[in-house]
Every structure is written in C-alpha cells, then in structure tokens.
Amino acid sequence: MRLQVVTAVTALAATSACQSRWSRDVDYKALSKMFSSSVKIYYPGSGNFEGASSRWSNLDISTVNIVVVPSTENDVVETVKFADKKKLPFLAYNSAHGAITTLGKMTRGIEIYMDQLSRVDVTKDGKTVTIAGGTKSKLVTDTLWNAGKQTVAGACECASYLSPGLGGGHGWLQGRHGLIADQFESMNIVVAKGTLATINSSPELWWAAKGPGHNFGIVTSVTSEIFDIEHKDWAIKIITFKGDKVEELYDAANKHLLKNGTQPADVISRSYWFNDPDADASNKASRPSTPPILPPSTPWTPSLSKRREAATPTSPNRKKAYEFFAENIRGSSVFNNWLVTFDGYSMQGVQSIGAKSTAFAFRDQNIPIGPLITYMPGGAELDDKAAKLGKQLRQILDEGSGREHAPAYVNYAFGDEGPK
Known part of the structure; x- marks a missing residue:
C-alpha cells in the first residue's frame, strides 16, 4: 500500500508540473475576456481543480491542463472557438461518470465542466x-x-x-x-x-x-x-439468492415474470451478481440478487428483445458465466467487489418508436448488461488482468447468443468494441 501511494503521488506531481508548464505556454487572458462574469477557471494546483477534473473511474483517465466552468451557453461557444484557434483538444465533463477507455486519449487540453449549466x-x-x-x-x-x-x-x-x-x-x-x-x-x-x-x-x-x-x-x-403524473405510488422488493439458484431463478423469471421482454409497462426488474461473504461464512461465492430478469444475450448490449431461441444463451451457458464470475471474486481476490448488473426495463414504449427514426440501434433488445470490475489501483498489469476478465465474461455470455458481434450500448461500452 505504501508503494502504491508513493507511486501515485509521484505520478501526480509529474502530471501537475506538466500541466502547469503547458498552461503557462498558452495565453488564457484573451479567453477569459470573452466570458460571462460568472464563469470559473481552475488551474492545476488550485483548490477546485482536482475535484472538477476527477472522474469516478481511474482507468484510462483524461488529462487536462485547465478547467473552464461555463455559466452561459456563450461561455461554451467561446471556449470551443479558442480551443479550435489554438488547436487544443477539449472535452466536456458532465457529472464525471464517463468510463470508456478511449477517454484516456485526452492527454492534454481544456476541460469544459458543465456543472454551472443547471436549470x-x-x-x-x-x-x-x-x-x-x-x-x-x-x-x-x-x-x-x-x-x-x-x-x-x-x-x-x-x-x-x-x-x-x-x-x-x-x-x-x-x-x-x-x-x-x-x-x-x-x-x-x-x-x-x-x-x-x-x-x-x-x-x-x-x-x-x-x-x-x-x-x-x-x-x-x-x-x-x-x-x-399518472401514478404517485410505487413499490420495490429486493430478494437475495445464493449462486446455486442462478439457473432456476432466471428460468422462472423468463416464464412467469418477464415473459421474454413483454412484462407490463410499469414493471422494472434488475438483477445483480455480487460478493456477499456475510451471507455464508463457509462459502464466499457471489450471490445473485434480484428482482430477477431475463438472461443476457451478451454483455455490453442495451437489450435482448422478443428473442429467437437461437439467440438465447443456454442454461449451461448462463451457469458457466456465473461460475466464472464467482471463481474470480472469491475470498481475498482483488476483484471481490466485481458487480455484474442486468437491467430488465420494460420495452413497450421503446419498441413503439420506429427503429430508423433515430441513430439508437437497439430497440429490438431488452437487457442492458454492465460488468463493473472495481479494484484498488495496482498498475498496468492489474488493469490488463481486469480487462481480460471482463472480456472473458463477455465472450462466455456471447457464445450462447449465436451472434458474430456483440452489439454495444454506447453508455456501457468499454472502448474496444469498434464503431460497428
């Protein structure tokens, strides 16, 4: 842990020095004159810079040299014009949830932090x-x-x-x-x-x-x-099962609850695989927590609709995916906070809109799936191991779908899927 902290601090110091030198090479006074009176600008080393430029994921993070916090639409316009004129990269930050690895390609430039544009x-x-x-x-x-x-x-x-x-x-x-x-x-x-x-x-x-x-x-x-508002009342029920129920659980959910994507419009069902060592001290494998949902067609997709039987992962296939997950999060594994989410939203409203009317490509599918592997920083080797595990799980689930390519919901994408 001490070595990790020293390494992180050293890297931060080097990055900050680079940011400061780069910032001094660019005249931002001309830019600041174009802003509204309520705009904020944060430089490396200032009190608000780190908070405004940090993301929720430290994997392949973006590197920025200055943060502009616009308070009007014109502040955004002027920032982009300035960046274009100076040939500087720029990136909008909006609540810092972006995690796709391609954000790491931003190695210098201007962050446009959207926090003040709230109305x-x-x-x-x-x-x-x-x-x-x-x-x-x-x-x-x-x-x-x-x-x-x-x-x-x-x-x-x-x-x-x-x-x-x-x-x-x-x-x-x-x-x-x-x-x-x-x-x-x-x-x-x-x-x-x-x-x-x-x-x-x-x-x-x-x-x-x-x-x-x-x-x-x-x-x-x-x-x-x-x-x-039509209905002001709602209810939620959470049920937790041990991993040995994974096949029976999803089979029952398909047959009686979600009915292959045709559950009632007001029924939402989400399922999670996660590690709960307190549930059974003698067996620290993962426990799927439900409301149960349809088994996935493939990870990273936005859904899985009125499916043909050939596109449905087999039960053995679902069990294989779960066992792979459970094996890699047991005990003292650095990945024991790994979470796999399956979001069983109702689809009637989505599928009532023509598929060609927007660029959203997945109206015929039902389940967004997110394998979220959380671990403490440990260097490039550990990052590579985590990515490998995620890809293996994705492949196991996809093998049962009969698909050649795994469709990727852009909000859940990892960054290696390719444009198609």
Missing part, C-alpha cells in the same frame, strides 16, 4: 421542459414532480440528465414513453468550430444526436416532452 424550466402550457446541459437527473425529476409532471430520466440521480440521454438513455418510464432521447424536441448544441446551433426534427444531426449523440458536439440545453 429546469417547465413551459407555461405544461407540455415541455427546457433542461440545461449540466443538470443532474435528480433536479429534473424533483422539479417536474413538484409541478405534477414527469419525463423519462436515467435511473441514477447523481448522473446528468443528458449524458445517458445522448446515448439513447434507459429509464424507469421507458415502458410508457420510450427512451430519454425519444422525449427530445429540440436542442442547442455547440459543434466543433464553436458554432451554436438549435436543431430539431429536420437536419441529419438531429437523427444522429439521439443514440451516439456524445460524438457530435456539446449540448448546452435540450427541450423535452413531459407528461402528467
């Missing part, structure tokens, strides 16, 4: 809401609820509203209304040269923004459809 404005007619680009999901749901309204938002309150939405965006209400992106009616977006545009149903960019939308610009605000 939820319900229109007078109560049909739409305008949400600023950095707004967290909790503020969206709370504000709308207080107004007697709701819309599709992500399941995690600490994530932003837009980050999952630009990838399509699964959410609790999707069985009624579709994905987060399906609610979008217009958006303001800053594209690569620093132009602010308002787009809606006409341009190709509008089609493209709803699915792989993170790739085409920085969305500073979006106007989305909202709905009257």
